[in-house]
Amino acid sequence: MADVTEIKHRIRSIQDTHQITKAMELVSTAKMRKSIQKHKYSSAYFDSVRYTLKDILRHSTDVRHKYMEHRKDNRTAYIVIAGDKGLAGAYNSNVLNLAWEHMQTRPVHYVVTIGQMARAFFESKHQSVDLEFTHAVASPTLHDARGIMRDILDLYDSNLMDEVYVIFTRMHSTSVHEPVMVKLLPIEEKDIEADVKNTYGGQIDYDPSPKEVLNVLVPQYLVGMIYTALIHSSASEHASRMLAMSNATKNAEKILDTLSLEFNRLRQNAITTDLLDLSSGRFAAANKQTEGNART
Numbered sequence: 368m369a370d371v372t373e374i375k376h377r378i379r380s381i382q383d384t385h386q387i388t389k390a391m392e393l394v395s396t397a398k399m400r401k402s403i404q405k406h407k408y409s410s411a412y413f414d415s416v417r418y419t420l421k422d423i424l425r426h427s428t429d430v431r432h433k434y435m436e437h438r439k440d441n442r443t444a445y446i447v448i449a450g451d452k453g454l455a456g457a458y459n460s461n462v463l464n465l466a467w468e469h470m471q472t473r474p475v476h477y478v479v480t481i482g483q484m485a486r487a488f489f490e491s492k493h494q495s496v497d498l499e500f501t502h503a504v505a506s507p508t509l510h511d512a513r514g515i516m517r518d519i520l521d522l523y524d525s526n527l528m529d530e531v532y533v534i535f536t537r538m539h540s541t542s543v544h545e546p547v548m549v550k551l552l553p554i555e556e557k558d559i560e561a562d563v564k565n566t567y568g569g570q571i572d573y574d575p576s577p578k579e580v581l582n583v584l585v586p587q588y589l590v591g592m593i594y595t596a597l598i599h600s601s602a603s604e605h606a607s608r609m610l611a612m613s614n615a616t617k618n619a620e621k622i623l624d625t626l627s628l629e630f631n632r633l634r635q636n637a638i639t640t641d642l643l644d645l646s647s648g649r650f651a652a653a654n655k656q657t658e659g660n661a662r663t
Contacts, residue, residue, distance in 0.1 A: 374630040378623065385619040391454070392612035399541070399605035405507070406598040413591030420584050421559040432581045434520075434589075435554045438529040444477040444497075445470060446519070446551070446593075448535040448600040449485035451505055458536060458607035462546040462600075463488045466534045469548060470494075477528055479519070481597070498522075504604070507597035509590065516589050523552055535596040536603040542610065544603040551592055554585065 424430060447466045449459045463485060470476050479498040480486045489496050498518060503511040522528055531552040537545050550558045574580075 371630065371633045374626055374633060378626050378630065381619050381622050381626065385616060385623065388612045388615040388619060392609055392616060395605045395609035395612060399602050399609060402507075402598055402602035402605060403538075406595070406602065409509075409591075409594065409598070413587075413595060416584060416587045416591055417559050420554075420588050421556055423580070423584070424556040424559070427577070430577055430581065432554075432578070432585060434523075434552055434585050437553055440475075440529045441473065442475045442477070442527070442529045443473045444479060444519070444522070444528040444531045446479045446481065446515070446531065446533040446596075447485045447489075448504060448533070448596055449480070449482040449488070450600075450604040451483045451502070453484065454611060455604050455608040456611040458544065458604050459484045459488070461544075462534060462536050465546045465548060467492065469532075469534075477522075481515070482600075504597055504601055507594065507601050509594055512590050512594035512597060515593050516586065519551075520586075520589070533592065533596050535600045537599050538603040538606060541606050544607060549592065549596070551589065554588070559588075 445466055447463065449462055453459065467488075470478075477497045478489055478494060479500070480489065480496050481500045482504045483501065486496055486499055500511070500515055503515065519531060523531065530550065532548050533551050534546070534548045537547045539545060549560075
């Protein structure tokens with residue numbers, strides 16, 4: 368059975384852990400709200416780009432673009448987005464396992480990682496990482512998304528890959544996060560997430576030309592897809608860490624309650640024992656004095 372000193376040491380240790388988990392919970396909450404705010408500011412523009420591109424593809428019969436053409440080979444590139452740190456529940460393992468399972472179906476594939484946990488995961492699987500982006504998921508910016516897009520398009524234009532998927536965690540709510548895989552290249556109408564309604568018929572007239580219109584829209588669409596994936600991943604990571612630290616804080620509070628009860632019980636037992644010893648001593652002294660008086 369633990370003594371009072373050991374219980375006090377454990378209480379101090381749990382209190383320190385409680386302070387750390389509570390602080391991490393508050394920090395993750397603030398970062399999650401910042402990521403959600405970023406998504407809110409950018410979603411109106413990128414939603415419009417996706418809608419416009421899908422509307423063009425739906426109402427045009429002879430639209431050609433190099434990023435919309437299917438290639439014969441099946442060399443697949445995976446852009447896998449995970450976190451830079453752990454302590455986020457099952458956030459990292461869920462998205463990385465989804466990526467790994469799909470890779471097993473493609474004999475020839477390339478791996479592009481965003482986040483240190485993604486790199487560490489594939490290294491543990493003895494899977495080579497062909498391209499790595501660091502610190503892009505901690506606080507995503509449009510500059511990061513454009514840089515990733517440029518590097519991916521350079522490899523795609525060099526005919527090193529035939530299709531590109533981005534695998535990330537989509538945030539539906541604070542407590543619901545879903546790992547998903549979205550096709551980035553080649554661009555197809557069915558892969559564009561936009562609710563286009565058939566409010567008109569006929570063909571679309573382009574000004575100045577279909578090629579020049581798509582040369583503007585397609586890069587913006589790809590940047591928007593990558594940026595959205597980064598923002599969703601960042602918000603999901605912070606939300607997962609917030610929930611994990613909240614649970615850890617609650618568990619620490621429960622342990623502290625249990626230890627406090629045990630500490631109080633042991634302290635009360637010690638006090639009771641001391642009182643009994645004191646009473647016994649006094650009783651023995653009184654008896655000794657009584658026997659001495661009787662002999663006298």
